[in-house]
Amino acid sequence: MLVVFVFFTPIIAAIFFANCISILKKVKAGKDVHNQTILGSLMFGFIVLSIVWSVLFSS
Numbered sequence: 001m002l003v004v005f006v007f008f009t010p011i012i013a014a015i016f017f018a019n020c021i022s023i024l025k026k027v028k029a030g031k032d033v034h035n036q037t038i039l040g041s042l043m044f045g046f047i048v049l050s051i052v053w054s055v056l057f058s059s
Contacts, residue, residue: 009050016043 019040026033 005050005054009047012043012046012050016040016047019043 019036023033023036023040026036
């Protein structure tokens with residue numbers, strides 16, 4: 001479980017940031033952002049879940 005917190009969460013956070021920038025560029029260009037919105041919400045949920053689980057496991 002520690003591997004998930006140490007390695008995957010920062011990678012997912014970096015992909016989440018890149019996805020947010022992509023959404024902003026597509027909104028500015030007037031393109032559809034439906035797929036990126038769903039992907040972003042899943043990544044955000046994973047990040048929040050990782051933070052909650054790390055707090056629970058640390059106590």
